[in-house]
Amino acid sequence: MYKNLLVPIALDHSRDTSSAIDIARALASEGATITALTVIEEVPAQVAHYLPPDHGKTLLAELTTALKAELGGVQDVKPVVVRGHAGRTIVDYAKEHDVDCIVIASHRPGLSDYLIGSTANRVVRHAPCAVHVVR
Ligand code: ADP
Numbered sequence: 497m498y499k500n501l502l503v504p505i506a507l508d509h510s511r512d513t514s515s516a517i518d519i520a521r522a523l524a525s526e527g528a529t530i531t532a533l534t535v536i537e538e539v540p541a542q543v544a545h546y547l548p549p550d551h552g553k554t555l556l557a558e559l560t561t562a563l564k565a566e567l568g569g570v571q572d573v574k575p576v577v578v579r580g581h582a583g584r585t586i587v588d589y590a591k592e593h594d595v596d597c598i599v600i601a602s603h604r605p606g607l608s609d610y611l612i613g614s615t616a617n618r619v620v621r622h623a624p625c626a627v628h629v630v631r
Contacts, residue, residue: 497523498597498626501530503573504586504619505563510605513566516630517573520599523628531574533589534563535582552579583618590623597626 501520505513513532520530536559539547548554556577563575578585590598600620603613612620612629620627 497525499525499528500593500595500597501528502586502590502593502595502598503530503532504582504598504600504615505532505534505566506582506615507534507559507562507566508604511601512605514568516599516601517567517570519628519630520597521572523597523599529574530572531576531593531595532563532567533586534559534575534577535585536577536579537582538579582615583622586615586619587622587624590625595625597628598623599628599630601630 501524503516503520505511505516517530517532524530536555544551556579560575560577563577567573567575578589580588586598589595598619600616602616603611607613616629620629
């Protein structure tokens with residue numbers, strides 16, 4: 497159905513990554529690309545000042561390893577870790593990479609079913625493509 501799917505992944509262990517990936521696979525046409533994207537939120541400048549100079553690089557490497565582990569070593573999903581603001585960066589990534597479907601959880605598990613998280617909300621409002629919201 498879709499050729500280029502994006503699954504944003506927040507690495508905080510309370511989320512069910514595999515079901516979002518399974519949904520992306522079900523929505524994918526043959527030969528489609530599936531990308532798992534984790535956004536590292538920027539540290540405020542006054543905090544960054546106290547961190548070691550290579551902190552950013554180390555964090556990027558560590559979170560790339562963590563994302564691969566979260567995906568369980570699957571071969572059909574490309575892990576990508578970038579820095580930025582979660583909601584804005586997911587939308588920008590989708591625009592820049594011609595994504596045609598984003599699969600995103602509505603919110604953290606355990607929150608009210610009436611709520612939609614701030615990241616999911618921003619993605620639904622501003623995405624340039626279809627968005628599948630997982631409840
Ligand atoms: P909540 O505030 O309940 O955590 P969010 O809207 O932040 O709700 O999270 C919903 C979904 O948005 C997550 O399951 C994930 O798919 C995506 N998301 C949130 N933060 C990030 C992030 N830093 N990187 C990638 N995806 C994210």
